[in-house]
Structures are given as C-alpha cells and as structure tokens.
Amino acid sequence: MNPPKLADQLLKFFCSPHHLEEIQGDLQEEFAYQVKRIGERRARWRYWWDVLGFVLSFASKRMSKENSTTHRTNPIMFRNHFKIAWRNLTKDRQFTALNLVGLSTGLACTLLIYLWVKDELRMDKYNEKDEQLFQVMANHFHEDDVNTINHTPGLLADALAAEMPEVEHAVTVVPASWFSSKGIISVGETRLKAGGQFVGKDYFNVFTCPFLQGDKNSIFSDNNTVALSEELAIKLFGTTKDVLGKAVKWDHEEFSGTYRVGGVFANSPANSTEPFDILFNFNVFVVKRPGMESWGNSDPSTFLIVRKGTDLDRFNAKIRNYLQSKDKKQTAQLFTIQYSDKYLHGQFENGKQAGGRITYVKLFSIIAVFILLIACINFMNLSTAKASGRIKEVGIKKVVGALRSSLVFQYLGESLLMAFLSLVVAIFLLILLLPQFNFITGKNIRLEFDGTMLLSIVGITVLTGLIAGSYPALYLSGFNPTAVLKGKLKTSVGELLVRKGLVVFQFTVSILFIVSVLVVYRQIDYIQTKNLGYNRENIIHFEIPLEMDSVKLKSAEGFLAEIKTIPGVVNASSYYHNLTGDHGAISGFQWPGKPRGKDIEFSNLEVGYNFIETLGMELKDGRGFSNNPGSYNEIIFNEAAIKSMGLKDPIGKIVKFWDRERQIVGVVKNFNFESLYETVKPCFFQVYPVMPNIMVKMQGGTEQQTIARIQKVFEAHHQGLVFDYQFLDENYQTLYAAERRIGVLSRYFAGLTILISCLGLFGLAAFTAQRRQKEIGIRKVVGATVGNVALMLSMDFLKLLLIALVIAFPVIGWALNQWLHNFAYHVDLELGVFIIAGLSIIVITLLTVGYQAVKAALMNPVKSLRSE
Amino acid sequence: MKRSYLGEFEEIVLLTVAVMEGGAYGVAITHEISEQTGRSVRLNQVHAALERLEDKGMLKSEMGEPTAERGGRRKRLFTVTAYGRRTLQEIQEVRVSFWARLLNPFKPATSL
Numbered sequence: 001m002n003p004p005k006l007a008d009q010l011l012k013f014f015c016s017p018h019h020l021e022e023i024q025g026d027l028q029e030e031f032a033y034q035v036k037r038i039g040e041r042r043a044r045w046r047y048w049w050d051v052l053g054f055v056l057s058f059a060s061k062r063m064s065k066e067n068s069t070t071h072r073t074n075p076i077m078f079r080n081h082f083k084i085a086w087r088n089l090t091k092d093r094q095f096t097a098l099n100l101v102g103l104s105t106g107l108a109c110t111l112l113i114y115l116w117v118k119d120e121l122r123m124d125k126y127n128e129k130d131e132q133l134f135q136v137m138a139n140h141f142h143e144d145d146v147n148t149i150n151h152t153p154g155l156l157a158d159a160l161a162a163e164m165p166e167v168e169h170a171v172t173v174v175p176a177s178w179f180s181s182k183g184i185i186s187v188g189e190t191r192l193k194a195g196g197q198f199v200g201k202d203y204f205n206v207f208t209c210p211f212l213q214g215d216k217n218s219i220f221s222d223n224n225t226v227a228l229s230e231e232l233a234i235k236l237f238g239t240t241k242d243v244l245g246k247a248v249k250w251d252h253e254e255f256s257g258t259y260r261v262g263g264v265f266a267n268s269p270a271n272s273t274e275p276f277d278i279l280f281n282f283n284v285f286v287v288k289r290p291g292m293e294s295w296g297n298s299d300p301s302t303f304l305i306v307r308k309g310t311d312l313d314r315f316n317a318k319i320r321n322y323l324q325s326k327d328k329k330q331t332a333q334l335f336t337i338q339y340s341d342k343y344l345h346g347q348f349e350n351g352k353q354a355g356g357r358i359t360y361v362k363l364f365s366i367i368a369v370f371i372l373l374i375a376c377i378n379f380m381n382l383s384t385a386k387a388s389g390r391i392k393e394v395g396i397k398k399v400v401g402a403l404r405s406s407l408v409f410q411y412l413g414e415s416l417l418m419a420f421l422s423l424v425v426a427i428f429l430l431i432l433l434l435p436q437f438n439f440i441t442g443k444n445i446r447l448e449f450d451g452t453m454l455l456s457i458v459g460i461t462v463l464t465g466l467i468a469g470s471y472p473a474l475y476l477s478g479f480n481p482t483a484v485l486k487g488k489l490k491t492s493v494g495e496l497l498v499r500k501g502l503v504v505f506q507f508t509v510s511i512l513f514i515v516s517v518l519v520v521y522r523q524i525d526y527i528q529t530k531n532l533g534y535n536r537e538n539i540i541h542f543e544i545p546l547e548m549d550s551v552k553l554k555s556a557e558g559f560l561a562e563i564k565t566i567p568g569v570v571n572a573s574s575y576y577h578n579l580t581g582d583h584g585a586i587s588g589f590q591w592p593g594k595p596r597g598k599d600i601e602f603s604n605l606e607v608g609y610n611f612i613e614t615l616g617m618e619l620k621d622g623r624g625f626s627n628n629p630g631s632y633n634e635i636i637f638n639e640a641a642i643k644s645m646g647l648k649d650p651i652g653k654i655v656k657f658w659d660r661e662r663q664i665v666g667v668v669k670n671f672n673f674e675s676l677y678e679t680v681k682p683c684f685f686q687v688y689p690v691m692p693n694i695m696v697k698m699q700g701g702t703e704q705q706t707i708a709r710i711q712k713v714f715e716a717h718h719q720g721l722v723f724d725y726q727f728l729d730e731n732y733q734t735l736y737a738a739e740r741r742i743g744v745l746s747r748y749f750a751g752l753t754i755l756i757s758c759l760g761l762f763g764l765a766a767f768t769a770q771r772r773q774k775e776i777g778i779r780k781v782v783g784a785t786v787g788n789v790a791l792m793l794s795m796d797f798l799k800l801l802l803i804a805l806v807i808a809f810p811v812i813g814w815a816l817n818q819w820l821h822n823f824a825y826h827v828d829l830e831l832g833v834f835i836i837a838g839l840s841i842i843v844i845t846l847l848t849v850g851y852q853a854v855k856a857a858l859m860n861p862v863k864s865l866r867s868e
Numbered sequence: 869m870k871r872s873y874l875g876e877f878e879e880i881v882l883l884t885v886a887v888m889e890g891g892a893y894g895v896a897i898t899h900e901i902s903e904q905t906g907r908s909v910r911l912n913q914v915h916a917a918l919e920r921l922e923d924k925g926m927l928k929s930e931m932g933e934p935t936a937e938r939g940g941r942r943k944r945l946f947t948v949t950a951y952g953r954r955t956l957q958e959i960q961e962v963r964v965s966f967w968a969r970l971l972n973p974f975k976p977a978t979s980l
Contacts, residue, residue: 030911053912
C-alpha cells in the first residue's frame with residue numbers, strides 16, 4: 001500500500017532537497033494513518049490534496065528563499081543559464097551569425113509557406129452552407145477518353161430541385177469568368193470594367209452574399225434590375241446609399257443595355273475563386289440565348305444545397321443518367337462534388353477527381369518541412385561540433401552537482417533562446433518578403449496575428465528549438481565528468497556517424513531541389529514554346545461592342561475592313577469566347593454513317609471570317625471558309641473530330657446539329673486550343689462575318705507603330721471606349737500561371753535551401769579544420785603542400801556528397817517522372833539534368849569547404865604546433 | 869520589548885510544540901492541533917508555520933530516527949528555544965493582565 005507515485009514525483013520536482021525527507025516522511029505517515037481511518041481510495045485523494053498544498057506553498061515563497069538549491073526552477077539558476085547562453089552567443093560571433101541566418105531564413109520560409117498553404121486551404125470556403133454546397137459536373141465520353149466539365153444544361157437546376165428530395169436548393173449560375181472578358185459599366189462619364197454574373201432565383205439560398213442595401217430578391221423581380229458590389233457602387237456613385245433605383249449602362253456582348261440598381265452586396269471575399277462585381281437575373285441570359293431552353297446546350301454551372309445527412313454515393317448514382325431521362329440523345333453522365341473542394345481537387349481523370357492544386361499544397365508543405373529540417377540540422381551540427389569547446393563547462397557543472405536533467409534543461413533552453421531570436425529576425429524578413437511573395441503567387445496574403453496564427457508560429461519555433469537542441473542537449477549532458485576534466489574525451493564513432501548522416505541528408509535534399517527546379521523549368525519552357533498548331537506571335541486581340549442588329553454589324557464589318565488596310569497589319573479576324581479558355585460544347589450531331597446510340601461532344605468555336613488564315617492554322621484537307629455570306633452553310637472540323645466520327649473522305653459531307661445543316665468544307669490539323677495538360681479534343685468551327693473579339697495579326701518588328709494606328713481607327717469608330725488590347729501569347733502564358741509560379745517559387749526555395757545548407761557546411765568545415773589544426777601542422781612540417789592538405793579536408797565532404805548523390809537521383813527521377821506524366825505533352829528526363837545538378841552541387845560544396853580548407857592549410861605550422 | 873510578533877496560528881503551533889515536549893514533528897503536531905481545537909489543519913500550513921518559527925528563532929529542530937511507517941525516512945523533531953518560551957510567557961502575561969482588568973468578567977449564561 002503505497003502513496004501515489006506521480007504525486008511523489010511532483011513533490012520531488014518542486015520541493016527543495018533538504019526538506020524533502022521530512023515532508024515525504026510526514027506525508028507517508030499521514031497516508032498510513034488515513035488509510036486506516038478512511039480507506040485507501042480516499043487516502044490517496046487526500047495525499048494528492050496534501051502534496052498540492054505543499055507544491056503551491058513552495059511556488060508562492062520560492063522567490064524569498066535564502067538557501068540556494070540546485071533546482072531547475074530556481075530563478076538564480078535561470079539567470080545563470082541565461083547568462084551563460086548569452087556569453088556563449090557573443091563569444092563566437094561568426095558561429096552565432098551562421099546559426100542565426102540559417103535558422104531565421106529557414107523559419108521565414110516555413111512561415112511564408114505556412115501562410116500560403118493556409119490561404120490555399122481557405123479558398124472558396126466562405127459560404128455558410130459550405131458542407132452542403134455541391135456543384136454538378138458532367139462526364140462526356142469520347143472514343144478513348146472521358147472529358148469532365150463543369151457546364152450543365154440551364155434547365156438542370158430547377159429540374160433537380162423539383163424532382164430530387166435530397167436537393168434543398170439548386171441554382172443556375174453563369175459566372176463572370178465564363179465570358180472571355182469583362183463588361184463595361186457606366187454612369188454618366190464614369191466607365192469601369194466589371195465582371196457580371198448571371199444567377200437563378202435560388203442563388204442566395206445557396207451562396208452567401210450579404211446585401212448592404214436593397215432586397216436580395218429584387219433582382220429577380222424583372223430582367224432589368226441588377227445588384228452591384230459595394231466597391232463598384234462606391235466607384236460609380238461615391239456612396240452605397242441612395243443608389244437604389246438609379247440607372248447604369250452595361251456594355252457586354254448581347255447583354256448590353258440600361259439596367260436599374262436594385263441592391264448593393266458586400267464585395268466577393270478574397271478567398272473566392274470566382275469574384276464578380278455585378279449580379280444579373282439568369283432570365284436575362286436566357287432571353288438573349290434561347291438555346292438555354294434545350295437540354296442539349298451546356299453552358300451554365302449548376303450548384304446544389306444537398307440536405308444534411310444525404311448519402312452522396314447514392315445521390316450520385318441517382319443522378320448519373322438524369323440527363324438521359326430528359327433527353328434521350330444526351331450521353332453525358334452527371335455527378336456532384338463539393339464546391340469548396342473543387343479548387344484544390346479540380347482535375348479529373350476518367351471522370352473521377354484526381355488531385356489538382358492540392359499536389360502543390362502538399363509539395364510546398366513538404367518543402368517547408370525540409371527547409372526547417374535542414375536549418376535544424378545545421379544548428380544541431382554546429383552545436384555538437386562546438387560542444388567540444390564546452391566540455392570543461394559541463395564537467396565542472398557535473399562535479400559541483402548538476403544533474404543530467406538540469407543540463408538537458410539548460411541546453412534545450414539555449415536552443416530555444418536561439419530559436420526565438422531567429423523568430424524575431426524571421427518576422428522582420430517575413431514582413432520584408434511578403435509583398436514580393438504576394439507578387440509571385442498572385443495572392444494577397446497579409447500577416448495577421450490571430451490566435452491560431454500566434455499559436456502556430458510559437459509552436460513551430462518551439463518545435464524548431466526542441467528539435468535543433470535535442471541532440472546537443474542529450475549529447476553534451478552525457479559526458480563523463482572525470483574523463484572530461486582529465487581531457488581524455490574521444491569523439492565516439494556513433495557521434496561521427498550521426499553528424500555524417502545529417503550532412504548526407506542535407507546534401508540529398510539540396511540535390512532533390514536542384515534537379516526538380518531544373519526539370520520544372522525545362523517543362524515550363526517547353527510548354528511555352530511548343531508548336532500549338534497555330535501561330536500566336538504578333539497577334540493582339542481586343543473587344544468591340546457588338547449587338548445583333550444589322551446596322552451595328554455592318555459598322556463592325558466596316559471597322560474590321562478598315563483595320564485590314566492599316567500598314568503593318570497582315571490579317572484580321574474575330575471570334576467569340578476565349579481561345580485559351582472556356583467554350584461551350586454541343587452534342588447531338590448527326591453525320592452520315594453515325595452509329596446508333598453514339599454521341600460526341602464537340603467544342604464549338606464560333607469565329608469570324610479569316611480566322612483560320614489569321615492564326616495560320618494548317619488545313620489537312622479541303623479548304624478554309626469562303627468568307628462570304630455563302631459560308632453560312634459551311635463547317636470545318638479538326639482532325640480529332642473527324643477521327644472520332646469515323647468519317648472517311650469527309651469533304652462535302654453534310655452534318656446536322658440543332659436544326660442546322662452544314663457542309664464540311666475543310667479539316668484543320670489538330671491544334672491545342674486548351675491547356676497542354678489535355679490532349680486535343682474534337683471541335684468544329686462555325687463562321688460569321690464578325691464577332692465581338694477582334695484579332696489582328698501584325699508584321700513583326702513594327703508592332704508598336706501598328707498598334708498606335710489600330711488605336712486611332714478604334715477610337716474613331718468607338719467614341720468614349722478605351723482601347724484595351726492584349727497579346728495572344730500573353731494569354732497563353734497565363735494559362736500556365738500556376739506552373740510558372742511553382743517554377744519561380746521552387747527556384748527561390750531551392751536557392752534558400754542550398755544557402756542554408758552551405759552555411760552549415762561552412763561552419764562544419766571551419767570546425768573540422770580547427771580540430772585538426774595540429775594534424776595539419778605536423779603534415780606540413782613533414783612536407784605536405786597546401787594543395788595536399790586542402791584536398792584532404794575537402795575529400796571528407798566530397799565522399800558524403802557522393803553518397804547523397806547515389807541516394808537522391810533514383811528518388812527524384814521517379815518523382816519527376818510522375819509529375820511530368822500529368823502533362824499530355826512533356827519533356828523527357830535527360831541524363832544532362834542530373835549531370836548539371838551533380839556538378840553544380842559539387843562546385844558549390846568545393847567552394848564552401850575549400851575556402852576553409854585552404855585557410856587551414858595556409859596556416860603557419862609553427863603557430864599551431866607551439867601553443868599547447 | 870522588542871520581539872517578533874506571532875500570528876494566532878503560529879502561537880498555537882508553538883504552544884503545541886511546547887506541550888508535546890520533544891515528540892513534536894509535522895504529522896503529530898497536525899493531529900494534536902486538530903484534536904484539541906477541532907479545526908481542520910493542513911500539513912503544509914503546519915510545515916510553513918514551523919519553518920517561519922524556526923526562522924524567527926523560537927524553535928530549533930533536529931532529525932530523529934527513521935521509522936518503518938514513514939517509509940524509512942527520518943522525522944524532524946522540534947523543541948521550543950528559550951526565546952520561544954519567553955515569547956509565550958510574555959503573551960500569556962499580557963493576556964492575564966488584560967483579563968484581570970476586566971470589570972465584569974464573562975460568566976457562562978445560566979438562563980435565557
């Protein structure tokens with residue numbers, strides 16, 4: 001029958017040793033007495049209660065204690081630890097600086113990545129019903145491929161809401177990003193670009209969009225009422241008050257007209273992937289595009305609020321063939337995914353979710369951990385190496401009675417102190433770097449200290465301090481005092497192995513980073529210079545207001561004709577939608593010899609006259625459009641489309657879609673109209689005289705003068721409009737913005753990793769040289785040259801480097817192969833990359849280590865041998 | 869008369885130590901006080917009081933023999949010093965003189 005052990009431990013920790021015996025004795029006697037009186041269980045409680053009483057009374061009077069104790073929690077010892085730590089830091093400035101720079105850069109990187117990851121994870125999570133908010137996706141099946149798109153028929157939302165009990169609310173949305181460009185909103189003289197979103201009447205039950213002014217449902221009262229964002233309202237009217245009922249003019253494709261302001265809503269939150277400035281009633285869209293009333297036309301997106309507790313697998317199974325129940329000709333299968341999940345898991349393979357940006361989030365989290373680890377390893381290596389200088393200190397401390405635990409406590413404390421010093425520096429670095437980081441990542445991350453943020457920062461720092469300090473703390477405290485004071489301490493094989501192991505690990509990570517950066521860069525370069533099947537050089541495009549009335553069309557045609565006469569202009573055309581982004585798709589085609597039950601979804605490229613010629617697309621068969629009113633009946637497919645239809649000798653054949661009949665006049669060679677992640681899909685061209693996006697091909701060399709001339713013509717034709725043009729190849733580059741950002745970021749982070757590793761190496765090499773001073777002296781006396789000695793010192797590190805190379809190459813080769821296979825078109829991994837990476841790390845190492853080695857080798861042996 | 873003043877609890881502890889004549893140590897004192905006064909006393913309070921009294925020089929202590937019921941640990945035995953005895957006496961004298969000057973000494977109530 002013993003008193004509770006844990007309570008005893010607690011007492012031991014707090015009680016000063018010269019009182020411990022009597023107090024423990026008293027407690028135990030009391031315990032025995034109480035066991036007899038009230039039974040063991042209650043006696044144990046009482047014991048705890050008594051111990052707590054003692055502990056609290058010690059805590060309150062510790063400060064006034066005169067007797068010194070060897071206790072960890074004694075303020076005098078604290079002061080002493082702190083003093084010794086500080087003296088050690090200031091004694092060897094170079095060492096401290098190396099540590100501080102290494103740790104703080106590491107911490108700053110980790111914190112940056114932490115902020116970025118946190119921001120990524122927050123994307124699209126602003127909706128109150130986030131858990132229940134789902135988007136309907138459609139799988140379209142092709143010959144040997146499944147194409148997953150987020151466009152669904154405009155009729156779907158209402159039908160699902162009416163027929164599916166699992167669906168609480170459903171809404172049709174045409175997001176602002178659906179259009180190739182923004183619209184122009186004007187009040188009086190003020191003209192602004194704005195993104196317009198068309199929403200169905202259940203929108204506010206599905207998405208969170210608080211209104212500051214007006215009634216949420218006002219925009220559904222008629223087709224002429226719109227709601228503005230707070231920002232837009234302030235820009236237009238200078239205030240959000242009294243704007244209800246005012247008129248605004250909207251210029252955008254066929255939706256141009258005058259609308260009445262019915263409300264003002266809070267700006268789209270920063271973590272929204274589809275921000276918008278102005279809300280329209282979806283009916284406006286339907287009125288202008290009657291095709292929306294058919295099940296065969298998939299343009300808008302459909303969002304659902306699914307009832308809580310719905311079995312999603314069952315629901316997905318239920319809606320899989322829903323389209324077929326509405327229209328037998330449809331072949332697409334529906335399924336739902338959580339809306340906020342789409343941002344990070346937005347890629348689909350064979351109709352299933354297959355990663356996406358989450359890969360980068362994971363990748364960068366791993367990089368952060370590695371950078372921190374490398375910084376910690378530096379710290380560990382340098383501290384253990386330095387430990388030899390503090391062996392006597394440890395010996396003396398142990399002789400005068402320091403416990404091992406209090407030494408561990410002291411050294412952990414020192415590394416924590418270092419970690420927090422680095423944190424201060426890191427936060428300064430962070431503040432300096434954040435604007436640049438935001439620029440690269442295209443985000444708007446701010447350093448906001450909230451509870452979780454502070455907790456994480458302190459957590460990361462404490463963890464860093466503990467990891468970095470653990471090895472020195474455990475290692476230093478384990479010295480045998482007699483051996484230490486006699487000066488007989490030998491470095492054990494184990495210690496050397498650990499240190500070498502850590503260096504190998506650092507090298508390995510650095511090599512991984514270098515190779516990855518090289519390959520990622522080559523891939524991005526490859527994508528941006530790949531022949532896409534059309535020529536995108538020297539092409540600018542801009543938008544003109546276009547309405548489908550014949551007078552305006554004629555004037556647009558006149559405008560286009562005039563542009564063609566400008567010197568320096570090679571050709572000009574127009575198109576609808578966006579060449580590098582979204583387009584609608586059409587199914588339900590009829591063609592000669594079409595097998596029963598087969599259907600293909602074709603991307604629909606609606607273009608103006610001369611489009612194929614302007615882009616320099618090559619024809620495989622037939623001819624281009626005749627570019628006159630007769631070409632209304634002509635259609636051109638791409639190779640992929642002809643192949644999937646299985647048409648032989650396609651020229652002259654008639655195809656039908658909707659109620660139209662078209663004759664195939666040509667087949668263009670496959671070209672990449674979407675991202676290179678994907679293979680070329682079937683598509684077709686329909687031609688119209690003129691479309692709202694004008695595209696002008698110019699002669700190389702004189703683009704600036706030509707653009708100035710185009711601007712003059714533009715302004716003459718469209719008074720008051722801003723000439724806002726873009727180069728086509730720039731659009732193309734934005735397609736790969738994510739990859740470019742990853743490329744730039746990984747380059748920076750790889751550079752930093754290498755820098756941090758080099759700092760560590762530098763310190764370690766200095767230390768080795770110092771330790772082997774006498775050996776070097778003797779070698780020189782017996783005739784070694786500076787070169788011999790320098791080589792000898794460098795070889796130690798080169799051996800480790802070679803081991804790291806052997807480990808790193810297979811790993812990174814495998815990982816990069818996986819990444820490259822994400823692209824339908826990609827570079828091959830070449831031996832050259834590995835050779836470059838290997839050579840560069842060898843050179844960097846030689847430079848770092850070599851400096852110290854040569855410095856040591858140049859020392860006068862008389863000096864190093866004389867002093868004892 | 870210059871001496872440290874005693875708190876009420878300290879005075880009781882000091883008296884108890886005097887009463888126990890050499891057998892006074894933490895647990896025993898605690899039990900004695902709670903038996904005699906009927907109040908619940910915690911071990912750490914007694915220890916703190918003993919330590920204060922020792923600091924003031926009214927108690928002295930030495931380590932006794934280890935016993936089995938204490939898990940083989942020794943007890944600290946307290947005795948009152950001459951200064952402690954004088955202090956107790958002075959307190960008593962002051963009180964007696966006040967009681968003597970009480971004109972209507974309190975009598976136990978006999979009836980209501």
